[in-house]
Amino acid sequence: MPNLDTDGLDMAEQTFDVVILGGGSGGYACALRASQLGLSVALIEKDKLGGTCLHRGCVPTKALLHAAEVADTARESSHYGVYTELQGIDINKVNEYRDGVIGRLYKGLQGLVKSKAITYVEGTGRLVSANTVEVNGEKFVGRNIVLGTGSYARSLPGLEITGRVMTSDQALDMDWIPSRVIVLGGGVIGVEFASVWRSFGSEVTIVEGLSRIVPAEDEACSKALDRAFRKRGIKIKTDARFAGVTQHDGGVTVTLESGETLEADILMVAVGRGANGAGHGFEEVGVTVDRGYVPTDERLRTNVPGIFAVGDIVPGLQLAHRGFQQGIFVAEEIAGLNPRVIDEKAIPRVTYCEPEVASVGYTETQAKEKWGADNVESYEYNLGGNGKSQILGTAGFIKLIRTKNGGPIVGVHMVGARVGEQIGEAQLIFSWEATPEDVAPLIHAHPTQNEALGEAHLALAGKPLHAHA
Numbered sequence: 001m002p003n004l005d006t007d008g009l010d011m012a013e014q015t016f017d018v019v020i021l022g023g024g025s026g027g028y029a030c031a032l033r034a035s036q037l038g039l040s041v042a043l044i045e046k047d048k049l050g051g052t053c054l055h056r057g058c059v060p061t062k063a064l065l066h067a068a069e070v071a072d073t074a075r076e077s078s079h080y081g082v083y084t085e086l087q088g089i090d091i092n093k094v095n096e097y098r099d100g101v102i103g104r105l106y107k108g109l110q111g112l113v114k115s116k117a118i119t120y121v122e123g124t125g126r127l128v129s130a131n132t133v134e135v136n137g138e139k140f141v142g143r144n145i146v147l148g149t150g151s152y153a154r155s156l157p158g159l160e161i162t163g164r165v166m167t168s169d170q171a172l173d174m175d176w177i178p179s180r181v182i183v184l185g186g187g188v189i190g191v192e193f194a195s196v197w198r199s200f201g202s203e204v205t206i207v208e209g210l211s212r213i214v215p216a217e218d219e220a221c222s223k224a225l226d227r228a229f230r231k232r233g234i235k236i237k238t239d240a241r242f243a244g245v246t247q248h249d250g251g252v253t254v255t256l257e258s259g260e261t262l263e264a265d266i267l268m269v270a271v272g273r274g275a276n277g278a279g280h281g282f283e284e285v286g287v288t289v290d291r292g293y294v295p296t297d298e299r300l301r302t303n304v305p306g307i308f309a310v311g312d313i314v315p316g317l318q319l320a321h322r323g324f325q326q327g328i329f330v331a332e333e334i335a336g337l338n339p340r341v342i343d344e345k346a347i348p349r350v351t352y353c354e355p356e357v358a359s360v361g362y363t364e365t366q367a368k369e370k371w372g373a374d375n376v377e378s379y380e381y382n383l384g385g386n387g388k389s390q391i392l393g394t395a396g397f398i399k400l401i402r403t404k405n406g407g408p409i410v411g412v413h414m415v416g417a418r419v420g421e422q423i424g425e426a427q428l429i430f431s432w433e434a435t436p437e438d439v440a441p442l443i444h445a446h447p448t449q450n451e452a453l454g455e456a457h458l459a460l461a462g463k464p465l466h467a468h469a
């Protein structure tokens with residue numbers, strides 16, 4: 001139906017069951033599920049379908065981490081009696097491999113969206129009323145609107161991202177390997193990049209303002225990762241507050257509040273991600289936006305009826321699989337399927353550095369706060385007793401947290417090479433509120449790292465096998 005805008009010009013207008021703003025993990029998952037359910041969908045994306053995760057996040061970083069693992073294996077192969085020589089890292093070739101992975105997934109995703117009855121709209125969208133998004137002068141009216149505009153790499157006040165001071169976005173574009181790097185921030189993104197660069201031969205220093213790296217994880221995981229990183233030659237400065245940086249020919253000088261100065265080729269700023277909820281008309285039509293975030297209720301409804309939000313703009317863990325699940329949830333909600341509310345505590349978390357850190361549920365500190373220190377018990381199974389981990393040459397542990405008096409597992413925390421692959425079972429155990437006694441009789445294949453998860457439950461159920469009581 002033709003529609004006159006304020007200048008009296010004809011504006012094209014189309015109506016859909018769902019109009020989605022942002023084609024990242026949250027937005028495209030919502031589009032795919034909604035179209036599966038027979039809803040008419042418009043998906044609006046200004047850049048590349050797939051968003052941060054596919055193009056600047058999960059996938060490229062994990063490809064780099066895999067190349068890093070190959071470099072480590074080549075470097076350390078003589079330990080296994082296999083003699084190889086690591087002649088060098090050709091970063092352009094590494095990037096080519098990484099981009100090949102992204103390219104294939106991107107093509108697949110584009111094909112998937114094309115194969116559904118989804119109207120894919122390229123362009124920058126703006127919410128102009130509670131049910132309308134405008135793109136390039138065209139209006140997309142939605143019986144429901146889904147906001148999924150994602151997040152961006154944050155910096156610190158006064159710290160400009162330019163030249164040799166970069167975030168993960170620019171770091172992924174680098175066609176050279178720095179000899180010395182300072183990584184500001186010891187969270188997930190910071191430690192993953194630190195790990196890659198160290199494997200590629202860089203001198204790496206992590207500067208973290210808090211008292212430990214990966215501070216959102218259980219303290220035992222932070223300690224173990226700290227130890228493993230230092231063993232790998234990564235320098236870590238905790239309780240170290242950044243004061244400033246100057247750039248000069250060939251490098252940066254970073255000053256800490258203590259007065260200490262550090263020299264490096266680049267400074268990578270990894271101080272978290274800001275939510276991208278401002279500047280798209282949300283507030284103007286009455287949607288509450290809080291420092292870029294769009295708060296929702298547990299059914300992902302914003303304060304404006306008919307407008308939902310998914311992904312990184314919704315306060316909480318900024319992870320791709322959370323976005324996927326939220327996207328699916330909203331599509332099902334709109335279709336009237338009354339889906340089960342997402343349990344944020346059950347969202348698995350994996351940090352893919354070497355060694356990996358993986359967890360689900362409550363940390364020991366959180367569990368003690370929730371149930372009382374006397375009502376919580378924990379057990380740490382050392383990977384020293386796990387055959388496959390010994391074969392791989394990795395150290396680490398699986399830490400379980402349960403509530404006492406027959407209570408369920410409320411937290412699983414793991415450190416070690418490849419432990420991220422174990423998070424699936426850990427998540428099921430947590431989500432199904434299994435007790436160690438429920439898990440103990442389940443058979444875990446030998447020799448796998450997965451077996452360590454079984455052993456940890458055997459021990460907590462009072463019948464340790466390859467472990468001291």
Ligand SMILES: Cc1cc2nc3c(=O)[nH]c(=O)nc-3n(C[C@H](O)[C@H](O)[C@H](O)COP(=O)(O)OP(=O)(O)OC[C@H]3O[C@@H](n4cnc5c(N)ncnc54)[C@H](O)[C@@H]3O)c2cc1C
Nearest residue numbers: 022024025026046051052053057058125150311312319320
């Ligand atoms: C370096 C790095 C590594 C990461 N690694 C992992 C990992 O290993 N595992 C994991 O689970 N998560 C990881 N993440 C996080 C993950 O990438 C995000 O949680 C996920 O991408 C969030 O999805 P989203 O849909 O909310 O937002 P995004 O993926 O950011 O997508 C939002 C989309 O909206 C578009 N958009 C914004 N405004 C408009 C507009 N006005 N009009 C049209 N389009 C618009 C953007 O172009 C973008 O494509 C990583 C992130 C980074 C930066």
